[in-house]
Amino acid sequence: MTTPTETTSRAVSGQLATFRLDGDLYGVEVEHVQEVLRSQGLTRVPLAPPAVAGLINLRGQVVTAIELRERLGRPPRPAGTDAVVIVVRLHGEAVSLLVDSIADVVDVDAGDFEAPPDTLDGQARELIRGAYKLDGQLLLALDVQKAVGA
Numbered sequence: 001m002t003t004p005t006e007t008t009s010r011a012v013s014g015q016l017a018t019f020r021l022d023g024d025l026y027g028v029e030v031e032h033v034q035e036v037l038r039s040q041g042l043t044r045v046p047l048a049p050p051a052v053a054g055l056i057n058l059r060g061q062v063v064t065a066i067e068l069r070e071r072l073g074r075p076p077r078p079a080g081t082d083a084v085v086i087v088v089r090l091h092g093e094a095v096s097l098l099v100d101s102i103a104d105v106v107d108v109d110a111g112d113f114e115a116p117p118d119t120l121d122g123q124a125r126e127l128i129r130g131a132y133k134l135d136g137q138l139l140l141a142l143d144v145q146k147a148v149g150a
Contacts, residue, residue, distance in 0.1 A: 013110040016132075018103040018139060019086060022074040025103060026140045027132075032088045036102050039082030040065075056085065056096055063087065065096045066148055072124045088144055095148045106139065108132045116140070 016027030017036075042054030042065055053067040065085065069077055077083060083098035116128045117138065127146050132139040 013108065015105050016108055016139065016141065017086070017105050019084070019099040020101045020103055021068055021072065021099050024140060025134075025137055026068075026099075026142050027106065027108070028086070028088065028097075028142050028144050030105060032090060032144050034087040034089045034094060037085040037087065037096075040085050040096075053083075053098055058087065058094065058096075061094060063094045063096050064148075065098055067098045068142075068147065069098075071147055072127060073122050074124075088148070090144060090148060097144075097147065106134065108139070108141075113141075 015030040017030050017033045018025055018027040020026075037058075040056045040058075042056060044054045045052055048054075051067055051070040053065040053070075056063045056065050067077075067083075069075065077098075077100065081100070084100065084102050086097045086099055086102070087094050088097060089095075112132050114131050114133070116125055116130055117140075120128055120140075127143055129141045129143045131141065
């Protein structure tokens with residue numbers, strides 16, 4: 001169980017870039033986002049973990065593409081639908097996250113932060129820092145560090 005101190009220390013005030021994945025709304029800190037791109041050609045990597053969708057050539061830079069549906073234990077993207085690519089920068093390295101669609105940039109306040117919902121289980125629970133209640137929907141704050149690791 002998360003203690004109040006742990007929850008508060010993981011809360012974020014500021015702006016989150018939001019996106020949809022399998023009908024749910026997720027967000028990452030805006031300062032991590034380098035750019036958002038339409039579907040890109042992927043080069044598969046033999047023997048890579050299932051969450052590694054492949055490599056993307058981003059203006060001459062090779063960037064690993066992480067399939068967030070796989071990382072979060074969601075069903076595969078329906079055939080014929082393209083992923084949107086969110087390029088994030090962590091520790092000077094670019095990594096791309098494959099999502100269903102991009103949404104808005106929203107302002108969040110640490111006072112509105114709550115622990116991850118009890119309905120999350122398994123690997124999804126490990127990757128979600130917490131949630132913010134927005135007008136009629138729940139925004140799940142993705143831990144980008146954990147999502148691109150392992």
